[in-house]
Amino acid sequence: MTTPAITANGLRKSYGDKVVLDGIDLTVREGTVFALLGPNGAGKTTAVKILSTLISAGPGSGEIRVGGHDLAADPQAARAAIGVTGQFSAVDGLITGEENMLLMADLHHLSKGEGRRVTAELLERFDLVEAAKKPASTYSGGMKRRLDIAMTLVGDPRIIFLDEPTTGLDPRSRHNMWQIIRELVTGGVTVFLTTQYLEEADELADRIAVLNNGRIAAEGTAEELKRLIPGGHVRLRFSDPHAYRTAASALGDVAQDDEALALQIPNDGSQRELRSILDRLDAAGIEADELTVHTPDLDDVFFALTATTVPAQTTQPKENAR
Structure with a gap:
């Protein structure tokens, strides 16, 4: 096993009486993308600033x-191994x-x-050769972000912190940035x-942590x-009423829509559970x-x-036709 690129055990940070990070644990494997999600004020940027040595966590911080x-013990050695691209361009x-x-x-x-x-080499890699001699103020948002990351890579860091790197970019520029991250x-x-x-x-992301109220929620x-x-489920639709009734009988506890000739079966979307449904349909000689x-x-x-309350529109499951 290789040494993790980043580990934090019991990371804490407070500003006066306000607890920003309340004992979080993180492990980030080398050569992976680790995403930290959370609402505004959850502590994401504070975590990045501490892990990237921009601020000190202070005594008793884990x-x-x-x-x-x-x-x-040795923040300077850690600093030599990392690069940071913040929310706002350093260009x-x-x-x-x-x-x-x-x-x-x-x-x-x-x-x-x-x-x-x-x-x-970096100007070539980030497709900035034609714009290299122009003032950076004339660059588009996507070009400035590419230049920002290129500047981060000058020191050949093995760990890069990207704090909301695509905020404000249009969809094409965002997808271009995703490709750059994948190549890194x-x-x-x-x-x-x-x-x-x-x-x-x-x-x-290879792994994702959700930060809420200074703690890792999941x-x-x-x-x-x-x-x-x-809320995950499989929906089967039939054109033949006989096949619909036979499938309902074969599958047991399912929600039925007689008008649409459709069945709804609770399912977590895993391959194992989906195979179980298909096997039972095959055994009954039915095809949806x-x-x-x-x-x-x-x-x-x-x-x-x-x-604390999930907005109604977010509770509707999304559909992926197979």
Whole structure:
């Protein structure tokens, strides 16, 4: 087993009487995307700032290791292994994209030759060569975000913290950013992601933790979290009334819609449960005209875990035709 890229045990942070993080535990494996979700004020950005050494958790804040280094004992060693892209761009709009990159190379104490080589490679990698000599203030939001991440990569970090990296981007730019993140992980980089877009976590994250009121409400893969929420079911529709009645009898405890000739069977969407339904239909010699699997999505999970009352529109299961 490799050493986890990030571990936090009993992480706590308070500002006066206000508890922001109330003893959270996190483990992030190397070469994966870990997404931290939560409503505004849940403590996501505070967690990122502590784990990335931007602020200190303070005494009695738990044990934290990043890149194999104890943050309390050796924050400088941890800092050398990480890169951070915050919610707001660190790009200087008064200078060109290339000058932003070279400035970052100087801050990492690269030689002039090495700095120019790394800058050229990253500008090429992030499709910014044509815009390199233009002031960064003229860049689109997506271009600024790409430049922001390129600047983060100048120091060749193995762990990158992305704090809401696609906020404000249009759908195309957001999807381009997703592809960049996937390529980083393919190259062995570990990504710690916070996001307000649940679809983003579903698309990218190997594991997801939901933070609420300073505590981890749930953690797991996207599929594991979706199974926490009731309401999943399989819907079978028939055109033949005889087949419909025979299926209802074969399947037992099901909800029937006689007008639509449709049956609804509680199901968590897993392959095992779906196979069980199909096996029982096969044994009875019945074939449905349409089978639809309804499963909760991360929106449902988010509202269920972070709100005392789930808004009505979020409790409706989503449909994925098979």
